[in-house]
Amino acid sequence: MDFLFSDEQDMLFQSADRFGQERFACLGRAELLSDPEQAELGRLWHDMAELGWLMLTIDEAAGGIGAGSGEVMALMQAMGKHLIPSAYVATCILVPALLKGDEDAAQTVLAKIGDGSAKASGAFFEADSGYHLHHVQLEAVRKGDTYVLNGQKCHVEDGADADWFVVSARTSGASSERLGISLFLVPKDAPGLEVEKFRAIDGHRHAKLHLREVTNAVLIGEQDNAIANIESAVALANCAHLAEASGSMRAAADLTLEYLKTREQFGQPIGKFQVLQHRMVDMMMGCEEAESMVFDAAQLADRAEPIDPLAVCAAKVRVGQCGLYVTQQAVQLHGGIGFSDEIIVSHHLRRQMMLNLAYGSIDHYRSVYAEGQ
Amino acid sequence: MDFLFSDEQDMLFQSADRFGQERFACLGRAELLSDPEQAELGRLWHDMAELGWLMLTIDEAAGGIGAGSGEVMALMQAMGKHLIPSAYVATCILVPALLKGDEDAAQTVLAKIGDGSAKASGAFFEADSGYHLHHVQLEAVRKGDTYVLNGQKCHVEDGADADWFVVSARTSGASSERLGISLFLVPKDAPGLEVEKFRAIDGHRHAKLHLREVTNAVLIGEQDNAIANIESAVALANCAHLAEASGSMRAAADLTLEYLKTREQFGQPIGKFQVLQHRMVDMMMGCEEAESMVFDAAQLADRAEPIDPLAVCAAKVRVGQCGLYVTQQAVQLHGGIGFSDEIIVSHHLRRQMMLNLAYGSIDHYRSVYAEGQ
Amino acid sequence: MASDLTTANPNPDFKEEVREFFSEGIPENWRTRLRAGLRLEPDELIAYQKKLAARGWGAPTWPKEYGGTGWGPQQLYTFWREAANAYAPNQFHQGLELIGPIIFSYGSDEQKKKFLPPILNGDHWWCQGYSEPGAGSDLASLRTRADRDGDFYVLNGQKTWTSYAHVATHVFVLARTSTEAKRQQGISLFLIDMTSPGLSIRPIRTMDEKHHTNELFIDNVRVPAENLVGEEGRGWEYGKVLLDRERMVTASTAIFLQQTVAAVRDAASRRKIGSSLLIDRPVFASKLAQFEIEVRALQIMVRRLMADAARGAQSGPRGSMVKLRWSQLLQAGTALWVEALGPEASHFRALTGSPLDEDMPYALQGALYSRVTSIYGGTSEIQHNIIARRALGL
Amino acid sequence: MASDLTTANPNPDFKEEVREFFSEGIPENWRTRLRAGLRLEPDELIAYQKKLAARGWGAPTWPKEYGGTGWGPQQLYTFWREAANAYAPNQFHQGLELIGPIIFSYGSDEQKKKFLPPILNGDHWWCQGYSEPGAGSDLASLRTRADRDGDFYVLNGQKTWTSYAHVATHVFVLARTSTEAKRQQGISLFLIDMTSPGLSIRPIRTMDEKHHTNELFIDNVRVPAENLVGEEGRGWEYGKVLLDRERMVTASTAIFLQQTVAAVRDAASRRKIGSSLLIDRPVFASKLAQFEIEVRALQIMVRRLMADAARGAQSGPRGSMVKLRWSQLLQAGTALWVEALGPEASHFRALTGSPLDEDMPYALQGALYSRVTSIYGGTSEIQHNIIARRALGL
Numbered sequence A, B: 001m002d003f004l005f006s007d008e009q010d011m012l013f014q015s016a017d018r019f020g021q022e023r024f025a026c027l028g029r030a031e032l033l034s035d036p037e038q039a040e041l042g043r044l045w046h047d048m049a050e051l052g053w054l055m056l057t058i059d060e061a062a063g064g065i066g067a068g069s070g071e072v073m074a075l076m077q078a079m080g081k082h083l084i085p086s087a088y089v090a091t092c093i094l095v096p097a098l099l100k101g102d103e104d105a106a107q108t109v110l111a112k113i114g115d116g117s118a119k120a121s122g123a124f125f126e127a128d129s130g131y132h133l134h135h136v137q138l139e140a141v142r143k144g145d146t147y148v149l150n151g152q153k154c155h156v157e158d159g160a161d162a163d164w165f166v167v168s169a170r171t172s173g174a175s176s177e178r179l180g181i182s183l184f185l186v187p188k189d190a191p192g193l194e195v196e197k198f199r200a201i202d203g204h205r206h207a208k209l210h211l212r213e214v215t216n217a218v219l220i221g222e223q224d225n226a227i228a229n230i231e232s233a234v235a236l237a238n239c240a241h242l243a244e245a246s247g248s249m250r251a252a253a254d255l256t257l258e259y260l261k262t263r264e265q266f267g268q269p270i271g272k273f274q275v276l277q278h279r280m281v282d283m284m285m286g287c288e289e290a291e292s293m294v295f296d297a298a299q300l301a302d303r304a305e306p307i308d309p310l311a312v313c314a315a316k317v318r319v320g321q322c323g324l325y326v327t328q329q330a331v332q333l334h335g336g337i338g339f340s341d342e343i344i345v346s347h348h349l350r351r352q353m354m355l356n357l358a359y360g361s362i363d364h365y366r367s368v369y370a371e372g373q
Numbered sequence C, D: 001m002a003s004d005l006t007t008a009n010p011n012p013d014f015k016e017e018v019r020e021f022f023s024e025g026i027p028e029n030w031r032t033r034l035r036a037g038l039r040l041e042p043d044e045l046i047a048y049q050k051k052l053a054a055r056g057w058g059a060p061t062w063p064k065e066y067g068g069t070g071w072g073p074q075q076l077y078t079f080w081r082e083a084a085n086a087y088a089p090n091q092f093h094q095g096l097e098l099i100g101p102i103i104f105s106y107g108s109d110e111q112k113k114k115f116l117p118p119i120l121n122g123d124h125w126w127c128q129g130y131s132e133p134g135a136g137s138d139l140a141s142l143r144t145r146a147d148r149d150g151d152f153y154v155l156n157g158q159k160t161w162t163s164y165a166h167v168a169t170h171v172f173v174l175a176r177t178s179t180e181a182k183r184q185q186g187i188s189l190f191l192i193d194m195t196s197p198g199l200s201i202r203p204i205r206t207m208d209e210k211h212h213t214n215e216l217f218i219d220n221v222r223v224p225a226e227n228l229v230g231e232e233g234r235g236w237e238y239g240k241v242l243l244d245r246e247r248m249v250t251a252s253t254a255i256f257l258q259q260t261v262a263a264v265r266d267a268a269s270r271r272k273i274g275s276s277l278l279i280d281r282p283v284f285a286s287k288l289a290q291f292e293i294e295v296r297a298l299q300i301m302v303r304r305l306m307a308d309a310a311r312g313a314q315s316g317p318r319g320s321m322v323k324l325r326w327s328q329l330l331q332a333g334t335a336l337w338v339e340a341l342g343p344e345a346s347h348f349r350a351l352t353g354s355p356l357d358e359d360m361p362y363a364l365q366g367a368l369y370s371r372v373t374s375i376y377g378g379t380s381e382i383q384h385n386i387i388a389r390r391a392l393g394l
Helices: A007-023 A029-034 A039-050 A067-081 A087-100 A104-114 A227-262 A274-302 A307-333 A344-356 A363-373 B007-025 B028-033 B039-050 B071-083 B088-098 B104-114 B227-262 B274-304 B310-332 B345-355 B362-372 C003-004 C012-023 C028-036 C042-054 C074-087 C094-106 C108-120 C240-256 C258-270 C282-310 C318-346 C359-374 C380-391 D002-006 D012-023 D028-035 D042-054 D073-085 D093-107 D109-118 D240-255 D258-268 D282-310 D318-346 D359-374 D380-391
Strands: A120-123 A139-143 A145-157 A163-169 A183-188 A193-199 A205-214 A217-222 B120-122 B140-142 B145-158 B163-168 B181-187 B193-201 B205-214 B219-222 C126-128 C145-150 C152-159 C170-178 C187-193 C199-204 C213-224 D126-129 D145-149 D151-160 D170-176 D187-193 D199-204 D212-224
Touching: A007 A039, A007 A067, A029 A039, A029 A344, A039 C240, A067 A104, A067 A227, A087 A120, A087 A163, A087 A227, A087 D042, A104 A217, A120 A145, A120 A205, A120 D187, A139 B088, A145 C318, A145 C359, A145 D151, A163 A205, A163 B140, A183 A227, A217 C094, A217 C380, A227 A274, A227 A307, A227 A344, A227 B007, A227 C187, A274 A307, A274 B274, A274 C152, A274 C380, A274 D282, A274 D380, A307 A344, A307 C359, A307 D282, A344 B193, A344 C359, A344 D028, B007 B071, B028 B039, B071 B088, B071 B227, B071 B274, B071 C074, B071 D042, B088 B104, B088 B120, B088 B163, B088 B227, B104 B219, B104 C187, B104 C380, B120 B145, B120 B205, B120 B227, B120 C003, B120 D240, B120 D380, B145 B163, B163 B205, B163 C028, B181 B227, B181 D282, B219 D170, B219 D187, B227 B274, B227 C003, B227 D187, B274 B310, B274 C282, B274 C318, B274 C380, B274 D380, B310 B345, B310 B362, B310 D359, B345 D170, B362 D282, C012 C074, C028 C258, C028 C359, C028 D151, C074 C240, C074 C258, C074 C282, C074 D199, C094 C108, C094 C126, C094 C240, C145 C170, C145 C359, C152 C170, C152 C187, C170 C213, C187 C213, C258 C282, C258 C359, C282 C318, C318 C359, C318 C380, D012 D073, D028 D151, D028 D258, D028 D359, D073 D240, D073 D258, D073 D282, D093 D109, D093 D170, D126 D212, D151 D170, D151 D187, D240 D282, D240 D318, D258 D282, D282 D318, D318 D359
Parallel strands: A120 A163, B120 B163, C126 C170, D126 D170
Antiparallel strands: A139 A145, A139 A163, A145 A205, A163 A183, A183 A217, A193 A205, B140 B145, B140 B163, B145 B205, B163 B181, B181 B219, B193 B205, C145 C152, C152 C213, C170 C187, C199 C213, D145 D151, D151 D212, D170 D187, D199 D212
């Protein structure tokens, strides 16, 4: 893939693009998102299952498609373009990457994810952890055949509608050691688990978890050795989000370019004003820069070797900066209506702001990059 | 002083402005600066002495004028406007502030500074000190009635033509302790003192000092307790440099505005291009911001209380940023000739770059501010 | 007097008086929203207006004869600094700072008597009917018409971005009384009761999820001719009285930015990452210092602006510059605040009734709201155009 | 083949070959200047050109029939990456990348035979006589005249920003052969020996204190008619052959930016502040990381540009975008380097013969030089205009 989609990837993009166009208009977006029953979003998820998207990254051995990161990029760019708000990345990218083992419980969850009958998310962050995945204080103590889990997770991305949580817990070591972290699969109705639910400004629905003497938890993978697995799964989730971000910022920029050509003020299209022309050029450069990095990250992820964590850090920093810049300026150039709910540009800005928080901020990844370099 | 010069201050500014205009044209600047004899610069210094400027901040008790920081600001803004390259700040602001005691040697030096027959500078920075004034490793050991000094100073601002150096030395304590630092007055021809001389990109002439068993040094002020004196003297030197910076950036901005109105390209004055108009507005805002901070710092310094170090830190950061932005853009908007030696704008940029290094960089002062806040 | 602005403690008595006033009764739950640069709800602003009025401080920028305090710039500066320190709101509403001053400058005696006191005591709440759909920054292109019919004018048209129309008792409207004149002439200014038949509103949803603005439909609304301000066709120029006042409004807004500084500092002092506080981490501390330094610079520019006012001097482009910098810094500050909150900042609304740290929703809302501050009141691009033309002669 | 650009090790043999070539003989004292983004002195570039030519690599971007290597984008990319890693210079000179390609595209057979080989082997050194005083970015307004006189043209006029005219053996000049045509027509291209009577130069002092550019005075210079390139009046359009080549030149320039990254990293690893290294201090490390990340992003954009070239696709505005970002990053990087040097960075020239750390003067010179990279070859503002018009249709 030399900065182009393959034919298959392009077909996937086209199909997701059509899907977004037909099913996800801007008008009525607020109502659709705020529906407590999530009825239309449920139908959307069901249709995505029919299209096979939900099993895209699940290994063929586990009944999935086992597609590469190029396919993920194509799909996510279209999702970003139409701002389809779903738990896709958590459920269909992150969790399948976490559940690489052959535990029965894991296989069951993957099957249900693949056919659309269940959602899942990964629960890592704690009150004082910042975005460090290895700062884990939530405790899992072995008692006979089971583990007893106690502690909190302060934020679970897209976790509000999850049926299962893959929870990082400390089984040994001190609270910031890389060794001693294990993963557990916990159903949402496990006794002792309390799930608080929240909505974000982009319509995504997250959770906070309180675990009090939870015993209904299945160890995933090897005890004490989960950190590498968690980090590489999060890197894949980040790559998917970055593709979404690049699709979203490109859409916002395209809409703005169109607006500059049609909106008239002071007797001419506002695109005749040089200041707005140059701003538009800078926005397009931001899109170009972000897209290039996303292609690069996808290419890296397609290789046999493990993904280069520094490349993902770098992309998180720069794509994030470009996305904020592009969508902030998209709102600015639209003027008052850019600030209103009625056109989509402000929704793109909101999503970019939230994508920057998902699994770690720009500052976090820049400092990881600085330390790793 | 409510963001205006008093009549006296304004007269001083006018007089210095005329002086700069008559004596310091841009053409021939390079030759004048590179003259190894410094002949014309020597005449300039002599005339400044006649105008009384060299004794401006020297206390009346020591035979000077004892003027306040408003006067310094007026004079330095004019110096910045015409980019008069002289050792004025080191000799006439910094050193008089360091030599507040009644030592005979100090009085002698001040008298010679005031009448223009000698120059001086303060020597503080060492190879590993960064811009921290209290990181002092150069050592002074008492032997009978004298002190023996050994060590290096890696950079002495405007020190190449100094007849005396006021040198910080460690008389006790560890290398970063605030206590145990003393000041010594050392003549340039002291046995054991080697003075290496350098020219900067703005024509200023600096020095590096090697002291090997120097005994010809007079203790200034109280032993071990010089740090507060050094820091407040450097704060005053910074204030003077900031006024110079604001005068310089305003001059560069004014020249650019004039150029935008007269230079034609594509059949019209380039000032008709909206992008250049907005850039020019941002440059003027930078000047306004810097000037306001300089007035504020001068007002603070005029009060009886000691100057607020955080206010000076803040001004060093922000005036420095504004000065770089304004003069970089002045060069950019002038295009090719902005890069040439023949018009003055590039000299303003060079001076702003160097002002940002003098007594500490933007990053240094921002971190001091962060720690002090 | 001017120089008082720059000295530490110009008038200790007045300062004490103000401080005492604010020491009681600023509700705790206002604080988080104010720090986010958000405006309070109208009922809160009305309550605050009544409280100020009761103290005789209902209109700090108005002359005494109309019920104002008659304060000069120095007292205003002290008042706003203390208000900001006490986490009081910056009391700006359209009655107080827009139509009030127009009425006391150009209105009839009856209008002054009828409309000014209720603005001060909070009984009337005004909104502004200026912007029209499609007009944007090009205000002079307005199309709402006012046709004379006996003792009335009949108004027809549509306004947009009419903030607080949903709670206002009155609206002041610019409408065209002549189509023959040039674009900016032939426009008149009317004072209209919001209960007038034919007025209706539709809320505009905005990205900060706060209902504060509306479309206003004007359908054969009959307005008594006595509610025309000044002369027919001169409505546009009456607005000019506000230009000179605008720098004070801008100044006060910028003074309140220190509340955002406090918010970021506070959030970063509470958040731990591993074993250290965020505020002690050098990279964050450096960003916060940069923000604080720029706010400090802006506050000094504000003092300079007010020093101009104190000596009756023109300020040239300084008011526009302060407005530009203020919006940039509000955007930077609220973004920094969101950053300081960490992962939980995505918790904007609780879906299961959980308690939500006040910081979370309001910091986000403030960050979203801040984006409109470089759009309203003349976009930053328009401000640049104005400075380039008027102050630089480009 | 295109996809080779993106894989780790497309052609190990070629890579090894290149690496071996560079492993010997890049003088140590070039390193600091190259890292500063500075160009070497002409005698050094000539020596390097001869060395490349001896290896058969004198013209990596030229077709084989004219003595080039005939390399495709993938090999070029490998070559430049290895050159950059080895601290070799980016070999750009006007003969190689500007007039050479015009001659092999439009020149006569005699011109090809006479002028191309000496460019490759470094015997001829060309400079470019395009810009004129007062014309700036508006190149089409040029006024130098060429009047036919028998077998000669007689040229009169003045050029400026003629880089390396003081060492060049030849100059190529645009001059007007007709005043009747429209602005961009009636312009012809001439190849001129620098020893021709009537040519004289005056150095232009620039703020980086490096003598690299000049004014060129053309006073009744007689040029043989056989030195006219192509047809009279079409000189302007011959330049267009360079447009397509330009993206490769831009790409190679940007690849060498990694040398600046290394310079900053190196300086910050050597400088101590108190007991810690500058590179370990979080605030500096964060700024360096930001710079490195942006350079990395640019390198990826370059790979994308070369992937376009590899499949023969248009690149649209990508070349201009890379040029814009490159100049921004060279400016940012050299500024960071100066910052890393600390107080001694003000020691630009020793006045007393003291040794000077190489970093000091060259980092400063690089920082100064970097300012002109957003001016030459079309200012950043012009680049924005071009992208807006051509790529965005604004």
